Amino acid sequence: xxxxxxxxxxxxxxxxxxxxxxxxxxxxxxxxxxxxxxxxxxxxxxxxxxxxxxxxxxxxxxxxxxxxxxxxxxxxxxxxxxxxxxxxxxxxxxxxxxxxxxxxxxxxxxxxxxxxxxxxxxxxxxxxxxxxxxxxxxxxxxxxxxxxxxxxxxxxxxxxxxxxxxxxxxxxxxxxxxxxxxxxxxxxxxxxxxxxxxxxxx
Amino acid sequence: xxxxxxxxxxxxxxxxxxxxxxxxxxxxxxxxxxxxxxxxxxxxxxxxxxxxxxxxxxxxxxxxxxxxxxxxxxxxxxxxxxxxxxxxxxxxxxxxxxxxxxxxxxxxxxxxxxxxxxxxxxxxxxxxxxxxxxxxxxxxxxxxxxxxxxxxxxxxxxxxxxxxxxxxxxxxxxxxxxxxxxxxxxxxxxxxxxxxxxxxxx
Numbered sequence: 001x002x003x004x005x006x007x008x009x010x011x012x013x014x015x016x017x018x019x020x021x022x023x024x025x026x027x028x029x030x031x032x033x034x035x036x037x038x039x040x041x042x043x044x045x046x047x048x049x050x051x052x053x054x055x056x057x058x059x060x061x062x063x064x065x066x067x068x069x070x071x072x073x074x075x076x077x078x079x080x081x082x083x084x085x086x087x088x089x090x091x092x093x094x095x096x097x098x099x100x101x102x103x104x105x106x107x108x109x110x111x112x113x114x115x116x117x118x119x120x121x122x123x124x125x126x127x128x129x130x131x132x133x134x135x136x137x138x139x140x141x142x143x144x145x146x147x148x149x150x151x152x153x154x155x156x157x158x159x160x161x162x163x164x165x166x167x168x169x170x171x172x173x174x175x176x177x178x179x180x181x182x183x184x185x186x187x188x189x190x191x192x193x194x195x196x197x198x199x200x201x202x
Numbered sequence: 203x204x205x206x207x208x209x210x211x212x213x214x215x216x217x218x219x220x221x222x223x224x225x226x227x228x229x230x231x232x233x234x235x236x237x238x239x240x241x242x243x244x245x246x247x248x249x250x251x252x253x254x255x256x257x258x259x260x261x262x263x264x265x266x267x268x269x270x271x272x273x274x275x276x277x278x279x280x281x282x283x284x285x286x287x288x289x290x291x292x293x294x295x296x297x298x299x300x301x302x303x304x305x306x307x308x309x310x311x312x313x314x315x316x317x318x319x320x321x322x323x324x325x326x327x328x329x330x331x332x333x334x335x336x337x338x339x340x341x342x343x344x345x346x347x348x349x350x351x352x353x354x355x356x357x358x359x360x361x362x363x364x365x366x367x368x369x370x371x372x373x374x375x376x377x378x379x380x381x382x383x384x385x386x387x388x389x390x391x392x393x394x395x396x397x398x399x400x401x402x403x404x
Contacts, residue, residue, distance in 0.1 A: 141384055172374060173370035173375060196399055202358070202360060
C-alpha cells in the first residue's frame with residue numbers, strides 16, 4: 001500500500017514551468033490525502049497542502065470550498081486504488097476481495113483512525129457531514145451499488161433485491177465494528193458477511 | 203414512549219423515610235436516562251442526576267465510577283422496554299418488530315441524536331468508549347445474540363451461523379445509516395435487512 005505511506009516526495013516546485021491544471025489538481029489531491037492520513041483532521045490545513053503540492057492557497061480555494069471538502073476529496077483519491085471493485089465475473093469472489101481489502105485498509109493503515117474521527121466530527125459539524133457524504137460516502141456507495149447491479153444484470157443476484165441495503169449489510173457492518181469495537185473487524189468477518197447474504201441464514 | 207419524554211417528576215425527596223438501596227439505584231438510573239435524553243452528554247452532570255433522584259453525589263459515586271458510566275447505564279435502562287426482544291416463536295416477526303422499534307426510537311425520539319453523539323465522542327475519549335461498550339453496546343449485543351440463538355435452537359436458523367455477524371448486519375446496518383445518512387433509516391429498510399438475510403440474495 002505504498003500510496004498510503006509514501007515518503008515526503010518532491011516539495012515546492014515553483015521553479016519549474018507551469019503545470020497543466022489537471023496535473024495541479026491531481027497533485028493537490030494526492031498531497032491532501034497524504035496529509036490527512038499522516039495527521040488526521042487535527043493537523044490538516046490548506047496551507048500545508050498548498051506547500052506540499054507547490055500550489056497557491058488561492059488555487060485550492062478556487063476548486064474546494066472548505067478544508068473538509070479538500071480533505072475528503074483527497075481521501076477518496078488516495079484510497080481509490082486499494083478499494084477498487086475488480087470485475088472477474090464472480091460476484092462472491094469480487095465482493096469478498098473488495099471487502100477484505102477494505103478491512104485491511106481500516107486495520108493496517110492510519111485510514112481506520114482517520115475515517116472514524118471524520119465520522120465522529122461529522123456528528124456535530126454539519127459542513128463536514130455534508131462534505132463527507134457528497135465527496136466520500138455517496139460516491140463510494142455508488143461504486144458498490146454499480147458492482148452489485150452488474151451481478152444482478154448477469155443473473156447472479158435476484159433482480160428484486162435493493163442494492164443500497166446490501167451496502168449497509170457489507171460495508172456498513174464493517175463500519176459498525178470499526179466505530180463500536182465490541183467484536184473484531186477481521187478478514188473472516190468480511191467473508192462471513194458475504195456468506196450470510198449469499199446463502200441466507202435458514 | 204412515555205418513558206422517553208417524561209415531565210419533570212418528583213424532585214428532591216430528602217424529607218421522606220429512607221428508601222431501600224434497590225429503589226434508590228432504580229431512581230438514579232431513571233433520572234440519568236431522562237437527563238441524558240433531554241440534554242445529551244453536553245448537559246449531563248452527576249449533580250443534576252443527584253438532585254433529580256433525591257440522592258447524594260456520594261451515593262452515585264459509590265455505584266458508578268464516572269459520569270459516562272452513569273449516563274450509559276441510565277440510557278440502557280430507559281430504552282430497555284422499547285427495545286425488548288419479544289419471543290413469539292416466529293424469528294422473522296420477532297427480529298423485524300424489534301428492529302422496527304429500534305428504527306422508531308432512533309428517528310422519533312431524542313435517542314438517535316444522543317446515541318450518535320455518544321458514539322462520536324467515544325472515538326476520541328477512551329473512558330467513554332469503554333463505558334459505552336461495557337454498559338450499553340455489549341449487553342445489548344448479548345440480548346440480540348440470545349434471541350438469534352433461540353431461533354437456532356428451534357431449527358429456524360442454520361446451526362452453523364455466526365450470531366455476532368448477524369447483529370452487525372441488522373442493528374449495525376441501521377447504525378451505519380444513523381451515522382452516515384446517505385440513505386434514510388426507515389421501517390422499510392429494517393424489513394429489507396431481515397428479508398435479505400432470511401432469503402439470501404440469490
